[in-house]
Amino acid sequence: MSDARNTSADGSGFTTRLVALVRKETRQMLRDRSNLMVGLLLPVVLILLFGYGLSFDVRDAPVALVIQDRSETVRELVSGLRGSPYLDPVDVQTMEEASRMLVDGKVDAIVQIPGDFASRQVKGGAQVQLVLNGVDSTTAQTLEAYVQGALATATARQADRGGGVATGTVTLMTRTWFNEEGNSRWYLVPGLVVLIMTLVGAFLSSLLIAREWERGTLEALFVTPVRPLELVLAKLAPYIIIGLIDLAMCIIAAVVLFAVPIRGSLVAIVLVSFLYLLVSLLVGLLISGVTRNQFAASQVALLASFMPALMLSGFVFDLRNIPLAVRIVAEILPATHFMGVIKTLFLAGTDWGMVASNSAILLGYIVVLTFLTRRTLRKRLG
Amino acid sequence: MDRESGRALPPILASVLGWLGEVAFLFRKEVLALFKDPANRIILFAPAFIQTLLFGYGAILDLQHVPYAVLDQSRGQAASELIARLDGTGVFTRQATLVNASQIAPLIDRQQVLMAVTIPADFDRKLAGGGNGEVQVVFDGRNSTTAGSAASYVSAVVQALNAARSGGKGVAVVRRAWFNPNLESRWQIMPAMIATLSMLQTMLLAALSVAREREQGTFDQLLVTPMTPLQILVGKALPSIVVGLLQSTIVMLIVLLWFRIPMSGSPFLLYFGLLCFNIAAVGIGMTLSAFALNMQQAMLYSFVLIMPLTLLSGLLTPIRNMPLVLQYATYVNPLRFGVAIVRRVYLEGAGLGEIAINFVPLLAVAAVTLPLSAWLFRHRLS
Numbered sequence: 001m002s003d004a005r006n007t008s009a010d011g012s013g014f015t016t017r018l019v020a021l022v023r024k025e026t027r028q029m030l031r032d033r034s035n036l037m038v039g040l041l042l043p044v045v046l047i048l049l050f051g052y053g054l055s056f057d058v059r060d061a062p063v064a065l066v067i068q069d070r071s072e073t074v075r076e077l078v079s080g081l082r083g084s085p086y087l088d089p090v091d092v093q094t095m096e097e098a099s100r101m102l103v104d105g106k107v108d109a110i111v112q113i114p115g116d117f118a119s120r121q122v123k124g125g126a127q128v129q130l131v132l133n134g135v136d137s138t139t140a141q142t143l144e145a146y147v148q149g150a151l152a153t154a155t156a157r158q159a160d161r162g163g164g165v166a167t168g169t170v171t172l173m174t175r176t177w178f179n180e181e182g183n184s185r186w187y188l189v190p191g192l193v194v195l196i197m198t199l200v201g202a203f204l205s206s207l208l209i210a211r212e213w214e215r216g217t218l219e220a221l222f223v224t225p226v227r228p229l230e231l232v233l234a235k236l237a238p239y240i241i242i243g244l245i246d247l248a249m250c251i252i253a254a255v256v257l258f259a260v261p262i263r264g265s266l267v268a269i270v271l272v273s274f275l276y277l278l279v280s281l282l283v284g285l286l287i288s289g290v291t292r293n294q295f296a297a298s299q300v301a302l303l304a305s306f307m308p309a310l311m312l313s314g315f316v317f318d319l320r321n322i323p324l325a326v327r328i329v330a331e332i333l334p335a336t337h338f339m340g341v342i343k344t345l346f347l348a349g350t351d352w353g354m355v356a357s358n359s360a361i362l363l364g365y366i367v368v369l370t371f372l373t374r375r376t377l378r379k380r381l382g
Numbered sequence: 383m384d385r386e387s388g389r390a391l392p393p394i395l396a397s398v399l400g401w402l403g404e405v406a407f408l409f410r411k412e413v414l415a416l417f418k419d420p421a422n423r424i425i426l427f428a429p430a431f432i433q434t435l436l437f438g439y440g441a442i443l444d445l446q447h448v449p450y451a452v453l454d455q456s457r458g459q460a461a462s463e464l465i466a467r468l469d470g471t472g473v474f475t476r477q478a479t480l481v482n483a484s485q486i487a488p489l490i491d492r493q494q495v496l497m498a499v500t501i502p503a504d505f506d507r508k509l510a511g512g513g514n515g516e517v518q519v520v521f522d523g524r525n526s527t528t529a530g531s532a533a534s535y536v537s538a539v540v541q542a543l544n545a546a547r548s549g550g551k552g553v554a555v556v557r558r559a560w561f562n563p564n565l566e567s568r569w570q571i572m573p574a575m576i577a578t579l580s581m582l583q584t585m586l587l588a589a590l591s592v593a594r595e596r597e598q599g600t601f602d603q604l605l606v607t608p609m610t611p612l613q614i615l616v617g618k619a620l621p622s623i624v625v626g627l628l629q630s631t632i633v634m635l636i637v638l639l640w641f642r643i644p645m646s647g648s649p650f651l652l653y654f655g656l657l658c659f660n661i662a663a664v665g666i667g668m669t670l671s672a673f674a675l676n677m678q679q680a681m682l683y684s685f686v687l688i689m690p691l692t693l694l695s696g697l698l699t700p701i702r703n704m705p706l707v708l709q710y711a712t713y714v715n716p717l718r719f720g721v722a723i724v725r726r727v728y729l730e731g732a733g734l735g736e737i738a739i740n741f742v743p744l745l746a747v748a749a750v751t752l753p754l755s756a757w758l759f760r761h762r763l764s
Contacts, residue, residue, distance in 0.1 A: 034679040042686050049693050055703040056527045102560070103730065128555050134562025135729050136700055137570040138443050138527075144565075145534030148555050152541045170464065170540050170547075171514045174533055177490060179523030187525050203685070211678055295590065298681050299425045302582075303432060311440040316698065318528040320449075320496070321442040330440075340493075343524050351491060 017226055021234030029208075029238045038204050039242040043196045047253045050192050056184040058142045060088040064098040064107040067091070071118040073158065080154030081111065086146045102133050109133070109143050178263075178347040186261075189254045190346035191315040193273060194339050195306075196250060200243045201280020202287070202305035203298065209235060209288035210297035228377055236281050243277040254346070264345030268355045272345070275362040276338040280305065282369035289376040309335035314343075337361045404609055408617025412591060416621055426583065430629040433579050434572075434636045443567035445531040448473050451489050451498045453480040458506025460515065460547075467539050468499070474535070490522045497521045497532055561646070561729045572637045573728040574697050576630050577656065577720035581663050581691070584626035586684045588667025591618045592759070593680035596671075601759075611756040619664045619752070626660040627653070646731030655727060655737070659720035662744045665751030666716070672758030691717045719744050 029035050065081070067074060081089050090107065092098040098110045112129035120126040130147055132140040156169055179186045212218040221231055247270065254260040262269070283305050291297040311317060312326070313335040319327055330336050341358040344351055391399070417423055450468070454461050468474045477495050480486065486498040500518040509515035519536055521529040545554075562569040595601035604614060634652075637643050645652075667684060674680035694701075694708060695717040701709055712718045719740040726732040726740075 032679070034674070034682040037686050038682045042689060045686075045690055046693075049690060049708075053704050053708045054693060054699045056699055057703070059703075103732075103736075126554070130555050130557045132557065132559040132565070134559035134565050135570060135725055137559075137562050137565040137567045139700055140559055140562075140565050141444075142530065142534070144555075144557060145537065148541060149534075149537055151555060152537075152544070156544070169514050169544050170460070170509065171516050172519060172537055172540055173516050174519045174521065174536075176521045176523035176526065176529050176533075179526045179529070182523065182526040182530050184526055186523075187527075204682075207678065207681060293421070294678060294681065296421055296425055298685075299429060303429050307433060307436060311436055314525070317441050317443065318445070318525050320447050320528065321445060322440055326439040347524050348491060354492075 014227075014230065018230050018234055021226065021230060022237045025234050026238050026241075035204065035208065039200055039239075040245065042199065043246045043249060046192060046196065047189070047250060047257075050188045051185060051253065051258045054184075054188065056138065057182070058086055058139055058146070061086060061109070061139065061143055061146075062107040063087050063089045063143070063147070064092040064101055064110045065089045066093070066095055066098050066110060066112040068115040069113050069117040073118045073121060074113055076158060077151060077154045078113070080150040080157075081147065084146060084150045087143075087150070099131075102131060105133070108136070108139055109147065111147060185258055186347060187343060188316070189250070189258050189260050190343050191313075191339060193247060193250045193342055194276070194309055194313060194315060194335055196246045197243055197273060197277050197338075198280050198305050198309040198335060200239055200246060201277050202284040203301045204242075205236070205239045205281055205284035206287040206291075206297045206301040207294055209285060210291055211294045213288060213292035214294055228374075232285065232373075232377075236285070239281055239284075240277060243281075244274070247273050247277075260346060262346055263348060264350040268350055268352075269342065269345050272338060272341050272355060272359055272362065275359055275366070276334065279334045279362055279365045279369065282366060282373055286369060286373045286376060289373065305335075308333050309339075312336065313339040315339060334362060334365045401613065405613050405617045405620075408609065408614065409620050412618060412621040413624075416587070416625070426625055427629065427632065429583070430579050430632045431636070434575060434633045435640075437575055437579075438568065438572055438636070438641050441567070441571045443527070443570075444565075445528055445535070446473060447475065448497060448532050448535065449477045449495045450474050451478040451480055451486065451495045452476060453483060453486065453498065453500045455503040456501045456505035456507075460506045460509050461501045464501065464517065464540070464543055465499075467543055468536070471535065471539060486520060490520065493522065493524075495522075496528065497536070499536075568641060569643055569729065571697070572641055572643055573724055574695075574721045576633045576637065576652075576728070577659055577724045578692060578695070578697060578717060579633050580626040580629040580656075580660070581717055581720070582684075582688055583629060584622045584660055585663050585667035585670070585688065586681060587625060588619060588622040588664040589671040589674060589680040589684045590677055591622065592668065592671035593674045593677045596674075597676040605759070611759050614759060615668065615752060615756045619661075619668060622664045622667065623657070623660045626663065627656060630656050630660075643728075645728050647727035648733075651734055651737075652724065652727045655720070655723035655741075658741055658744045658748070659716055659723065662716035662747040662751070663720075665748045665755065668755035669751045669758065672755045691715050694718065695721050697721055713743055714747060716744055716747050 063081070065078065067078060078089070081087055089111070092101065092110075095110070095112060098107070098112070101107045102110055110129070110131040112131070114127065114129065117126050117128070128151060130144060132143060134140055176182055209218070218231075222228070251262070251266075251269070255262060284301060287300050287304065288297050291300055308330075309315070312319075312322075312330040312333060314330070319330055319336070322330065337358045341354055344354060416426070452465055452468075454465065465476075469476060478485070478489060480498075483500065486500070489495045490498060498520045500520075502516065502518070505515045505517070517540070519533070521532060523529045559565050592601065595604060605611075609617075638645055666687070670683045670687070671680050674683055694704070694712050694715055696712070697717075701712055701718065704712070723737050723740050726737050
């Protein structure tokens with residue numbers, strides 16, 4: 001039977017060997033549940049955590065109110081704070097008590113209205129003290145804007161009613177395109193696709209293939225009639241399948257669980273994700289071939305692919321904020337290009353020009369990495 | 383004879399010393415195994431160094447640069463004052479001055495600007511008449527956190543403009559931010575890294591130390607030595623704890639000397655907190671290693687655990703923003719309390735009394751995981 005196949009045309013021999021190898025690799029992968037934990041369970045955990053657990057949005061932040069002026073003006077002013085959906089004010093009698101609550105993390109800010117507020121407001125130069133706990137600077141900055149906004153609205157209302165010289169007020173009408181409610185989940189969930197593709201592509205594959213180098217089972221396969229190309233394709237096939245399952249899970253979770261819109265073309269999403277998965281797999285293969293040691297491979301994969309995809313791709317940290325030198329490094333990473341296009345495809349719509357240029361960049365990486373991987377494999381065998 | 387026994391150590395002390403001496407043998411062997419390989423030595427310390435720089439420069443949430451476009455249809459004095467004030471902040475840079483509204487969408491779509499300001503033709507007229515002059519602002523919401531920060535900057539500029547127009551009778555909000563006077567996100571993130579960055583490898587090393595012997599079949603030999611499981615446990619756990627503390631020291635020195643974030647609290651208390659945190663992390667690692675059959679599983683299990691532990695630590699997003707179920711889950715997360723201790727000691731200068739409560743969950747995790755793993759060593763032989 002195998003003789004008959006070997007004598008057949010070279011092309012069919014290629015497919016027969018490839019199918020046999022893929023079956024072997026798939027079985028080997030399914031045998032160990034720890035692989036599937038990283039490949040399938042961890043993505044589910046990440047999707048649920050990012051979807052439900054993490055939020056950068058400030059809602060109902062506890063704020064201590066220390067009102068030392070009991071006048072009617074102040075009561076009106078403070079009603080602006082009480083009405084805000086972002087703030088949850090609690091009345092506190094003394095600054096000492098409020099300070100203690102701030103340090104203990106029971107409140108995020110103190111708003112203190114001094115005893116001479118009303119009299120100063122008539123003369124001009126009225127002040128409100130805002131004390132923030134700077135340890136969580138992100139929340140602190142958001143709170144500052146909310147408190148200022150609420151107070152400004154309240155004073156404007158008072159000024160309107162107070163008559164006097166009407167000077168006219170500049171008002172803002174803001175709209176946030178692509179994410180009208182400003183929900184951080186909407187950009188975290190699409191970004192997760194990048195993280196999970198990197199996880200399966202680079203981290204899992206480099207670790208498992210490095211283990212085969214370490215144990216010498218890969219060399220054993222090289223002496224069989226199997227060609228290196230077939231071997232590489234067969235090794236990568238199970239990861240491609242897992243990566244595609246993860247992609248499907250991300251898309252379904254985004255739509256069904258988190259109501260994240262998919263405004264762009266689904267075909268384009270799958271296409272660029274597949275290209276990025278190939279890039280990650282090649283990175284993983286390259287790392288495993290260079291290190292040939294599973295501990296080293298896992299650490300290098302974390303450091304060279306996963307951490308940068310988490311930190312420098314624009315996933316959570318906006319690239320506009322980072323220094324130029326680091327931004328140049330970020331622009332070199334394939335994850336950054338994938339992140340830009342996947343967020344646009346989910347939230348903004350299909351910009352075919354952007355899809356084409358980013359796909360071209362990813363294809364460029366595939367060519368370069370294939371070349372590098374072939375060189376490492378050949379050199380190591382020689 | 384009498385005099386000799388008088389000089390000899392009391393029997394209890396002697397047996398304790400003997401016990402410790404045996405542990406010291408195992409400790410030496412473990413440290414040698416860890417540092418013998420030059421590649422390992424690099425892998426143990428280079429990542430802490432590289433990741434600290436990566437996070438220090440990449441993990442920045444402060445919006446410092448907002449490219450924007452303006453469409454001024456009013457061309458009045460108030461409109462130019464608003465634009466001048468935006469340009470004067472140093473945060474907003476005008477990328478384009480538009481002539482019609484159809485130019486806005488392409489600029490935002492291609493991410494050339496983060497926001498577009500439209501000042502309608504009747505803006506100055508309405509303001510002069512004492513009415514409301516409405517300014518329309520459109521933001522790119524693909525990163526809604528960035529859009530939110532930009533919106534609060536614009537609103538601060540408009541409030542300042544309104545206050546100036548009304549003759550300074552508005553309410554001034556005087557801000558003081560404790561522990562982080564300029565509200566820099568780097569201060570929020572980097573001290574927490576002293577605990578976070580060391581956790582990945584301490585847990586992993588602890589998990590690998592047993593799994594390696596299991597894979598190589600030498601663990602059974604260790605079990606038949608005169609050493610008790612407790613001694614094996616201590617000898618295996620200590621090197622990981624030492625490596626964790628060394629890595630924390632590297633991170634701390636970079637945070638202190640390179641990023642120049644001042645330390646307010648006592649270094650001794652900080653190290654005491656880190657020690658307890660590391661013991662808890664190593665306890666989890668040892669328990670994992672008792673479950674893992676080989677190194678690969680140990681690595682994959684640790685990684686599956688580390689991601690949720692990091693995300694649910696309060697490092698990036700406040701624990702209060704999480705759903706209640708997850709908030710309870712964070713009580714078994716050593717990193718939550720490690721981050722809390724480091725932040726409070728490093729930034730707030732808190733004393734032992736103020737942070738004592740954070741040690742309870744850490745020691746509880748250690749008190750459960752360490753005996754559990756010692757028991758598992760004996761009872762789970764593959």
